[in-house]
Amino acid sequence: MPTPITSTLTSDQQATTGEALQGTVVDLIDLSLIAKQAHWNVLGRNFRSVHLALDELVTVARDFTDEAAERSTAIGVSPDGRASTVAGQSSAKGIGEGWTSDEDVINIVVENLAAIIDRLRARIAVTEEADPVTQDLLISITARLEQLHWMWQAQVA
Amino acid sequence: MPTPITSTLTSDQQATTGEALQGTVVDLIDLSLIAKQAHWNVLGRNFRSVHLALDELVTVARDFTDEAAERSTAIGVSPDGRASTVAGQSSAKGIGEGWTSDEDVINIVVENLAAIIDRLRARIAVTEEADPVTQDLLISITARLEQLHWMWQAQVA
Amino acid sequence: MPTPITSTLTSDQQATTGEALQGTVVDLIDLSLIAKQAHWNVLGRNFRSVHLALDELVTVARDFTDEAAERSTAIGVSPDGRASTVAGQSSAKGIGEGWTSDEDVINIVVENLAAIIDRLRARIAVTEEADPVTQDLLISITARLEQLHWMWQAQVA
Amino acid sequence: MPTPITSTLTSDQQATTGEALQGTVVDLIDLSLIAKQAHWNVLGRNFRSVHLALDELVTVARDFTDEAAERSTAIGVSPDGRASTVAGQSSAKGIGEGWTSDEDVINIVVENLAAIIDRLRARIAVTEEADPVTQDLLISITARLEQLHWMWQAQVA
């Protein structure tokens, strides 16, 4: 099927922007699955606090996933958020299996957020010329994830 | 780490029930990812109707994922909902990449629901003796998915 | 038109379950009409209290009608809730025409609830093997109607 | 029991108005049952849209039923909304049994609304002298049903 959704971007702009958004979609889905995994498996004195904060992180990750994927459709690029794609392309650090202590969970969240933010910063740079509308969305996502990065890091600082 | 959460189940009951729940968690996460994928990529005259119905399906899948995973923790079995686990163990039929017509999306949803319901029916049977509390949850999930299966099938009936 | 909605039930299970659900749909629609009839025609010192309680009963009856009818569609059996079907098949005791005293209304509600609960108890028994998902719904309906039966009976106890 | 509720209407006015309201109550209950029947049995590509619109129609029919019946009590005339009365006196066109295509459902709704509106227009005329308060209610009901008639007819126009 030829590309069915048209946009005002040139094909170069579309390619650059589409790649930035596809990477963002995959990273955020993985972040939501990692945070849910931790939400269920966390143990320790701070269980309740961490368990609740993880669900806030899941909500953030899910909402931005949708915004990034629908931005991709808006510029005419089909997004791919299937399990195997996420498993294969994510730039997140992941999480091990089984019950995990609250300290370990906090460190895992901080590491994963740092890795994803790093990629987002690069995507903000490359989309500045290609599509300022997409850049603005990436800035919003980065702003929120950096806020959460501080909140999680503050627990081990 | 030895199993940190205790329950009243025998280890046989725990193994049977834990396996049923782990399979359910994986199937439901995959269902939520498939439905989101379709939500973004659907095209056609019924776009709006299908697009909205898919988000209702996503919500259902996500809510039951959480209930199944937290039932697993309640019986002392660590659930695993990571992307690679989902990609490797899901019993769902999946969805192809790229833009997809509304007719195809409807058929894909019907097939995936049918496959997952089939597995749930089997798990209802095996948990009857092992843990009636878990069985009750699986019955609730099946009731809702069978209702959705009718609604999606009615569109192509 | 051949049956357009498929399910995992055998045709025997489908027949048994479908019959139980059709009877439930008819009984509950009739209950909602009887309760509305009483809601309008009740007279007496306890008018306000009975008038309000009847609307709660109407809401319960309507909500469970929908759940029972949609469970029927989910197993591939077309439900029938038309006025003539209700008039012909209901197992409820009914209500006479015209203004009715509050005492009479209370007795009428108690009798109708008792008759419907009796039929539901039988349907819980026959669906245990045929379809535990449907049985679970019938148990929920019975639980609520038995609670209301107590509340109405308590007024004349 | 002699008429227990008094009003400022003469007995002629009461008879004319009471008849108009009783007819309206019966028609609207039947409309609500027909719409629910269609809500459960509709099939086809527009299933979801029609299924949802039918529930809006049910809500409208139920709310106006209550207003018409309570207007009847307010003028001292006992309303009758029992299943057998509805089955025997309704001026609606009805609906056949079993699964029904979305196209057929739309036509059935349009026909039923047209028949009921026709009767309401006549009742507006006869109540103008008898009771302007009741006429005002009938005008409100007609306004809403004519709006819905347009919306349903627009689907086949």
Add this chain to the structure above:
Amino acid sequence: MPTPITSTLTSDQQATTGEALQGTVVDLIDLSLIAKQAHWNVLGRNFRSVHLALDELVTVARDFTDEAAERSTAIGVSPDGRASTVAGQSSAKGIGEGWTSDEDVINIVVENLAAIIDRLRARIAVTEEADPVTQDLLISITARLEQLHWMWQAQVA
């Protein structure tokens, strides 16, 4: 000060309509005060039910007071709802001082509603030619008060 608010009514229409509205304002304020008085002083087995129903009556009376008074201003006639005006001009039957049994309260409410409805019916007739916009408001008020009249009368029917 000369009349500061202009309208499309002739001065005859304005006089007729203004008088109808002023009478309605006074009657409704008095009704709200009578109902509050009864709300505080009622005694007896049905205390709670009557106490609550009286507050619903107060709310109705207050809301319609405001609508009638602001309709008066809209046609350029200053409304008068001061205590002494209400005490001097009300067509309501009033209520005696001190604790009052629930049976007496119900009869008092029925009598007062009947007297006010009677006056409203006359005002509907006289405003038909003078101002159909005001007539429509008076019809709305009458419809609601007649509904409440039935509900209160039903308690002693």
Add this chain to the structure above:
Amino acid sequence: MPTPITSTLTSDQQATTGEALQGTVVDLIDLSLIAKQAHWNVLGRNFRSVHLALDELVTVARDFTDEAAERSTAIGVSPDGRASTVAGQSSAKGIGEGWTSDEDVINIVVENLAAIIDRLRARIAVTEEADPVTQDLLISITARLEQLHWMWQAQVA
């Protein structure tokens, strides 16, 4: 395309009523644009109060526009609310360009409301025979606009 929406009105009634509604639609859209224009351009000590009151007027005008236009469709007459139609057919007085003092704005609103009410009064008269259902809507619109006319006029009275 021949008229696709049917109604119970004769073609004369339809023409009379359709014309009344089309004029109302145009006047109300223009009123909403005038009020928004004033909302942005008002200056002066009463800026905040006038700015807020204008948005209430916008909301009223928009809601009644929709009711009038959908009443037109319900009787089978296509409404026209396009910018050029509004610019060409409106009976409102309009508003000048640029920043405007609060006193001027109040006078502009009073004049525009007066002009539109005048036309509505005439339409109430002509639709009484043609279609009482439409007349009832025009009465509702007039009632609300006359209330607002008082409120705005009171500021300069």
Add this chain to the structure above:
Amino acid sequence: MPTPITSTLTSDQQATTGEALQGTVVDLIDLSLIAKQAHWNVLGRNFRSVHLALDELVTVARDFTDEAAERSTAIGVSPDGRASTVAGQSSAKGIGEGWTSDEDVINIVVENLAAIIDRLRARIAVTEEADPVTQDLLISITARLEQLHWMWQAQVA
């Protein structure tokens, strides 16, 4: 009927407290009627602001009326809030008839509040010994009325 509601107060305490509460009930009802009268009849550049503020005053007066009257019943003293009682016993300053300028309305509100607060201060003093529970209510009423007194006075300061 002998006093049907008992309390822990001596008959002296009951008399003192009952008198304080009866005076408060009457003053507050009168305040609510005066404020409504002004709400309808106010004219001038600050119409909207004063019109809205008067409704807040009405709400305050009505809520405290109920609290004072129900405190009276709680100590076994029947409250009297009928129109003629209010007209005869109120310590408020009242308001003249007809359209009133916003400046005059503000001064009228300030005067009436001042008169009522003065009486409340005296009642706080006399109930300190008689019934600290009632005193606490009178302090609450005074606190809120003094806040409103400031807000109204600030408009003419």
Add this chain to the structure above:
Amino acid sequence: MPTPITSTLTSDQQATTGEALQGTVVDLIDLSLIAKQAHWNVLGRNFRSVHLALDELVTVARDFTDEAAERSTAIGVSPDGRASTVAGQSSAKGIGEGWTSDEDVINIVVENLAAIIDRLRARIAVTEEADPVTQDLLISITARLEQLHWMWQAQVA
């Protein structure tokens, strides 16, 4: 463990106030259990009205229990609200076992409220010097319970 929470009260003030609050906590928990017991076991024509009013009483008792207990912690005195403490120290009159007629329930509630109010009045007196902050809370509790005492007594007055 030495007293871990400090306050500005002297140890005498703390002892007096702590004792008043502990008695209040116990009485209110008992009141909530008595009211729930009656809520379940009441029979008779006024079942619904009494059943609902008892749940309002339960809510009041529970909310004030929490306020009294947390006031105790705020002054450094550990509150005790365990079942055996309530069973041993309550000054309420209690309720017999088994189904109870609505008339008996009303009398039981009136008696229990009277007994608890009596104790609260004494505690208001003793805390005046010891801690005006606690006294203010006890006044609030008494005000509400005396209001409820009137409402329940009014049913048998």
Add this chain to the structure above:
Amino acid sequence: MPTPITSTLTSDQQATTGEALQGTVVDLIDLSLIAKQAHWNVLGRNFRSVHLALDELVTVARDFTDEAAERSTAIGVSPDGRASTVAGQSSAKGIGEGWTSDEDVINIVVENLAAIIDRLRARIAVTEEADPVTQDLLISITARLEQLHWMWQAQVA
């Protein structure tokens, strides 16, 4: 008074089911009192988290108490939830008096939940034959308490 509420259960079924429900009512009331006691007396670094989680536990215990007690009335067995009954019959482990560290509170909650769940599992078994409707309620209660048991145990795992 002979048993005033009838049901479809045999007297054996009624006895078995009634006993299971009475035990559940007592255990849950005690759980709510123990959790409140801990809510007030907890000390330590995790005070806030534990304090809030205890109130969630109180809400759960109270809601299920009501459901179990009203299920008992529905089968015609009078429930008993008075303080002395709770103090005498509870199968919970209880809690000591005075300020308690957060670690101790967590262990106390885990122990009490484990004891109550153990009894509920036995009651699920004995009600399977006697009354599947009651069994379904006991399964719901167990599901929720086992979830909470995991959440509290996770804090010390």
Add this chain to the structure above:
Amino acid sequence: MPTPITSTLTSDQQATTGEALQGTVVDLIDLSLIAKQAHWNVLGRNFRSVHLALDELVTVARDFTDEAAERSTAIGVSPDGRASTVAGQSSAKGIGEGWTSDEDVINIVVENLAAIIDRLRARIAVTEEADPVTQDLLISITARLEQLHWMWQAQVA
């Protein structure tokens, strides 16, 4: 009147930005009128879906109109959103008169959105230097309209 609202922009920046905003205001008002026109006149099998989606588009257009117009006032440039201005200056494609099929409506919406987005992209470019605050608003508007453009185009893709 000289420009009464000051800003930090130079007069060149103000002119460039004001022009961009004025064009946006006009385009968005026209879009809202076109979408409403289609909302009323659409016919066809997808009537309901298109009818609802058009109202979402109206809401978006109205909200952004207000933001753009108030951004204009914030930089000291009076916006002009009167009917004749819109009719004369809009860059939208418009819509024909009369009943319109759902397919045609979808194409009309897609075309109008494309034209407006094209203009917005140009305005984003010219305001980058002139006023980044305005540019940020234009980016937000474009982001949302491009999302809607995809959703409408997807229906014909």
Add this chain to the structure above:
Amino acid sequence: MPTPITSTLTSDQQATTGEALQGTVVDLIDLSLIAKQAHWNVLGRNFRSVHLALDELVTVARDFTDEAAERSTAIGVSPDGRASTVAGQSSAKGIGEGWTSDEDVINIVVENLAAIIDRLRARIAVTEEADPVTQDLLISITARLEQLHWMWQAQVA
């Protein structure tokens, strides 16, 4: 400007009360700034719990600031809550600059609350004669701050 707001207090009472309120306003503003400062700068394992609790404290401090300042205006004394006044007059203990551990934050909050409560207790004493209405407000503020003092102290007890 001479004092523009009048009250019933003598000038001595006004001076005493005004001073008490001014001190309270300053202390509460400082408390809100200290709590916000801690909200941003807290670090450590209990970050999330402390971070959230601090915002509750901010809300309490802000709400009471407004009540105290508006009580001051109500008695005719202009309150002063400017930054330099707060910096110069506050009786709070303050907080150091920079990142702060959660343990230190808890101790800082406890100390600041203790200092402010101490001052409030003295103000309750001095206003008893001067103005019982103000005293009642100071009691409310103290009650809430002492509750929060317990909650914070419990974390280090």
Add this chain to the structure above:
Amino acid sequence: MPTPITSTLTSDQQATTGEALQGTVVDLIDLSLIAKQAHWNVLGRNFRSVHLALDELVTVARDFTDEAAERSTAIGVSPDGRASTVAGQSSAKGIGEGWTSDEDVINIVVENLAAIIDRLRARIAVTEEADPVTQDLLISITARLEQLHWMWQAQVA
């Protein structure tokens, strides 16, 4: 303590951005205190309108303070919002002590907003290179403050 929160910014970027945010935090806190001071001390005919608008300004200032301070923490720079810091570093114009006329208040607000906006415009420029995420936040704050600046200036224009 070394900087405990890491970010992707270089230390130069961090210094530039941190300084911009610290200035913004201080200015916004001061704005909130100035607006509250005016909220309490304003006098004059427009008291109510200005009093309400000031609270909206307070809410805006407080919300943006939090966003700016938490953006500072997110980039690893500790924000300082203590009273003495605000008193010493604010770039706002401030407000005099005592009662202030509404005209003066409006001018004071306009001046303070202008001064703060001026500083924000400069910070937008310096953060463009240093941190586009922070720049985006500063643009949002400026957009809202410039809107408010127009609204306040319009009152004296």
